Amino acid sequence: MEENRDYDTIDLLELLGVLRQHILALVLATVLAAAVGFGVSKFLMTPQYEASALMIVNTRQDTTANVTSDQLNSASQLVSTYGIIIKSDTVLNEVIANLGLGMSYSELASKVSVSAVDETQVMKITVTDANPEGARQVCEQITQVAPDEIVEAVEAGSVKVISAASLNPNPVSPNVMRNTAMAGALGLAACAGLFVVQFLLNNKINSEEDIAKQLNLPVIGVIPNYEQNGGKK
Numbered sequence: 500m501e502e503n504r505d506y507d508t509i510d511l512l513e514l515l516g517v518l519r520q521h522i523l524a525l526v527l528a529t530v531l532a533a534a535v536g537f538g539v540s541k542f543l544m545t546p547q548y549e550a551s552a553l554m555i556v557n558t559r560q561d562t563t564a565n566v567t568s569d570q571l572n573s574a575s576q577l578v579s580t581y582g583i584i585i586k587s588d589t590v591l592n593e594v595i596a597n598l599g600l601g602m603s604y605s606e607l608a609s610k611v612s613v614s615a616v617d618e619t620q621v622m623k624i625t626v627t628d629a630n631p632e633g634a635r636q637v638c639e640q641i642t643q644v645a646p647d648e649i650v651e652a653v654e655a656g657s658v659k660v661i662s663a664a665s666l667n668p669n670p671v672s673p674n675v676m677r678n679t680a681m682a683g684a685l686g687l688a689a690c691a692g693l694f695v696v697q698f699l700l701n702n703k704i705n706s707e708e709d710i711a712k713q714l715n716l717p718v719i720g721v722i723p724n725y726e727q728n729g730g731k732k
Contacts, residue, residue, distance in 0.1 A: 517698045518691060525690050532686020533679050540678040546670035548631035550638040553662035554645075556581060556620045577656065578622045582613030584652050585624065585645045593648075594640045610634075611641070621661065631668055638664035 518525065556577050584590065588604045595607060612625045624641055628634035646658040 514695065514698060517694055521690075521694050524694075525687060528690035529683045529687040532689075533683030535686075536682020537675060537679040539682075540673045540675045544673045545629050547627050547629060547672045548634050548667060548669075549625055549627050549671045550631070550634035550664045550667060551623055551625045551662075552638050552642045552660060552664040553616065554622055554624065554642060554658050555661050556622060557657045557659070577653070578613075578615040578620065580653070581622060581645075581649050581658065584649050585613050585641060586611055587648075590641065590645050590648050593644050594637060597640055597644070598636060600637075607637070610637070624664075626664075627671070631666055635664050635666045 586608050591604050591607050591611070594600070595602065595604065600607065610627050612627075614623050614625070615621070616623050624638060624645075626634045626638040626641070628637065642660045642664065646660075649658050650656065
């Protein structure tokens, strides 16, 4: 059992030596993969932009009265319900009609997300689109259409805009630097893995150490290679 265990042991130093021998190929694979990742992210992937707006939820329409903690908790719980209403076909189809968008309800719904802000009564509406101005217009239109639809649906409370949608000229995706780094890392890992597999599958005996390892026998003598030493056979 001990003999088999020694035979199956992988020499990490020898493995590192193999990788060191192919350092140039590893560097080239990393650079080429990173270049491909950069090119795809920069020139082939369509940039996506976001526009966001904040709306506050009240459980009663009379906002001049003092608000209790129970009302705040209730408003926070209603955010998820209001989010469903905002993404409903009633609201989004009206947005499509008002802006004359050439897309279906499902296409627009996939671009819209609604989330609570830190479990408060404030909800954030985010629209993602390939056109930054288009994202802003859709987000703004949702904040204009949604409040009346929400109040009509729940028959109580109110929703008001506290931060209007603004134009964001910076794309949120793709992340060119991250994609480039990931592609380079994958290229390095793939190339290194190839050399490791070749090393593990190589059964050739190249030295007396290989004989001792594979046959588990001591080497009692070595026949010199006269051709390598400049001599004759």
